Amino acid sequence: MRSAASILHLDLDAFFAAVEQRDKPSLRGKPVVVGGVGPRGVVSTASYEARVFGVHSAMPTHEARRLCPNAAFLAGRFRAYRASSAIVMGLLHELSPLVEPLSLDEAFVDLAAGPTTDFSPDAVRALADGLRARVHERTGGLTASVGIGSSKFIAKVASELAKPDGVRVVEPGTEADTIADLPARAIPGVGPATMERLARLGVRTVADIRGLSHGELVRELGRASGEWVHALAFARDERPVVAEREAKSISVEDTFETDITDRAELDAVIDRDARIVAERLARSGLFARTVTLKAKRPDFTILSRSLTLNGATDRPEVIIRVARGLLDGVPIETGFRLLGVGVANFTEAAQEELFEPDAAGAVVQSVTGTEIPDTANPTPTRDADPTIRPRWRPGFLPGVDVHHDEHGAGWVWGSGLGRVTVRFETADTVPGPVRTFSTDDPALHLTEA
DNA sequence: TCTGGGGTCCTAGGACCC
């Protein structure tokens, strides 16, 4: 926590709905609900006119329709939202180079990293008013709420208190008092489950948390969460504003209008999602080592299966093959309401860390790496497939190349120069046994799937 | 007519290595 109120949090009011009302004058002053419009959709944003009826974010759309049948229900126009968001983020960058977007409609700004020198309450209030006026003008009428405080937590609480269309500055020294009477739920990271546990300890407000010992909280909530909640209850928050955070995962998922049981249909969903994931990977110039399959059962329980490859990939056929393999190990009789494919564990191509020593201590090629000399085993027995991009040579692709011998069939798990790891498929389990072959082992029979 | 999609972080157990 700083001594000056130098962290700003901006939150656009009912953002998606406000953009719709701005662009369609007939919707102004009327309830607007943006979100999933299908039978299993949920509300993303409700305009303030719709909130009067009890409609709010994350509510099932069918319930919103029941509460407010006269509202306009819209699926959302993300291109328009991104455009307005970019204008606002640009305005924030005029205040400081250190801007941390949290979503399209929200960001932190570290004013101390910019030209601002006067952090007196009056000065930062004037700064926030100027910012809000520019947002309104440059976006064609959108309103924003702005909070300023000595930490991220306090700035965010302040913008919440300022809503809608207002400013709130929490003066240094008044932080603990400001949050004392808020529900414990106001602490980020305290959701329904944590709130339930805290309630059992008699906690309702932030101040109530202060009555518990550090040890009690850690015992009840676990190490990380306990310490976090304890610190924030006393308004202790040292998190820096971080401008650019690198993505750690990419995923695509679909909720179906009716549950799907059919394997072929599930495979088709995997294919579609995996191709989108691969496209986004390639566009980011990233390669992923871990593929995850996610499924939601009719009873809403979520199941996930993941597999980490020896090498990284951005190829759709690899992601598809791995994801389908993961589905093999999952009972599908009850059907799923959602299926999704994700990737994680990113590397960038042709970087040194992609080369790893093999069992013998020699350096071998990772599947995304560039070939490097291996004097111990200089000759891969198979030429590079010309359809495979150069970085893949000598080109045994995890999940694509298939091995077949008298012990059964399997697919390539990973490959380095001079070795190929094969995972055998078994009748009822994934993963099956794994075996590593030398590339000149006559028992190794590889074909492309 | 039941409850999205895109993420992040944490926990816990097992494998494996030193």
Place this chain on the structure above:
DNA sequence: TCTGGGGTCCTAGGACCC
């Protein structure tokens, strides 16, 4: 021969956020 601790990686699930 037995015991054992620490560290890292992987996997599965859960909580949470916008």
